Amino acid sequence: MIKVTFIEHNGTVRNVEVEEGTSLMDAAVGNLVPGIDGDCGGVSACGTCHLFIEAEWRDKVSPVEETERSMLDFVEDDGPGSRLGCQIKLTRALDGLVARTPVGQH
Amino acid sequence: MMHAANTAVPQAHENPAYAIPLDEIDVSNPEMYRDNTLWGYFERLRREDPVHYCAKSLFGPYWSVTKYKDIMQVETQPRIFSSDSRRGGVTIMDTNTAVQLPMFIQMDPPQHDEHRKSVSPIVAPENLARLEGIIRKRTGDALDALPVGKEFNWVDDVSINLTTQMLATLFDFPWEDRSKLTFWSDATLALPGDGVVDSEEHRMQIMGECAAYMTRLWNERVNADPRPDLISMMAHDERTRNMTPEEYLGNILLLIVGGNDTTRNSMTGGLLALSQSPDQYAKLCANPALVKSMIPEVIRWQTPLAHMRRTATEDTVLGGKNIAKGDKVVMWYVSGNRDEEAIANPNDFIIDRARPREHLSFGFGIHRCVGNRLAEMQLRILWEELLQRWPKPGQIKVLAEPVRVLSPMIRGYTSMRVRIDA
């Protein structure tokens, strides 16, 4: 199992554990973490799984690919660490990852 | 009385859709939408020819994309499948020449992106929350005015009335003039001679009136303190403050048109779906919190826009078919939303699906509906307020089959007779 910590915009902290290979979006949606919707089911086509990877984890996650980049362009408050959660597969190297979730998605 | 044949998809072999040669299937025929006979044709295409070429139609030759995953392919490759109005725009009808205003729904990147980014924050969830109270109050007032125990037309008295009110609320538009908003929306989409506009000149004249009115509102608001309406937000936001008059009008019209028929027809479709699925109506009344997952299901079930269109910018292959540069490619959301490979029991209306937002009605990719959370909010408020007033299963009765719109684009209703029992 891989441990992930989600920090909500209001500071609420949630620790979840998911199976290796799960996406960060599925880890959030599957554990009812607020602020992550995942409307397209995980194919970089809706932008409603936007979150921010904490600084110390940013160079450990897989790089941003072209489709993800084009969708990230439209999310609110695109900033350092901005990613689509569905494009990050939770490997053992990401055990303990910390991500912040936004107020809402649309 | 409703008859069973209106709800179910007919069995394969008794359906006329299976009686004609495959290459004669033309799913753009507007009559199929008015008569609600489309389902068998799409079911056959999904099974036998998911990416289908139709050589002759009212709208010329075109490709139909009918399966969920192929539609997703088209949606996520905007460089190959263009929305640009100069190539033909986003409907099977080709571009309506009068509306050459800059509307980002019919632009490609990078132009599209800048416009979308300036409008999108305005309909973000935080902003919508500020409008919720007033929308709820006005929705409640409109429902309190409905006749109880008497037959009436749900489309006029609920769906059109509420969507017009909501547009007026969103723009903080002068209340007594609010029917102008619906009129401008209708005039944008009308075909000359259909009773709304007589000619392209007539249409341009109406657009001119709309421009003058909206410019006056902008000028008032840019000089006043910021308020939570869409025009004031655009006038004060640094990303939108410096739009040209054409860009402003294009964005305004797109917001009016985008949110008008679609939301209206979902308001009618929701009641129709519940009345055809009494078990779901009972489930909802037993647990009104299910409104939240019911709303996306209503939008899937209704699919208010049957299709969006693209034009190929290069030769390409889709679902094994060779599509040539310049070909018209139609993504039939109404079919993808009934694709059993993507959605379990797709013909059933189920108000508590696990992932109810996995449907195509809002499109996907860079053009995905910017108003999707706004539309959901409006519908959620409507159903919360309806259930407050009339909480019993079947209490709002559909009395006859509704009259449907003659269009391969707008999936909607012109009337639906109902009665609310005391």
Ligand code: HEM
């Ligand atoms: C149930 C209601 C609605 C449905 C089914 C719907 C459907 C759609 C669809 C299918 C598209 C995608 C176009 C494409 O892929 O080419 C779209 C785009 C759009 N919609 Fe909606 N819509 C709804 C409500 C609204 C509302 C309430 C607004 C007003 C804020 C709105 C504004 C827009 C805009 C501005 C676009 C263009 C987005 C872009 O091109 O980037 N829609 N809508």
Ligand code: FES
């Ligand atoms: S779930 Fe749709 S982009 Fe990630």
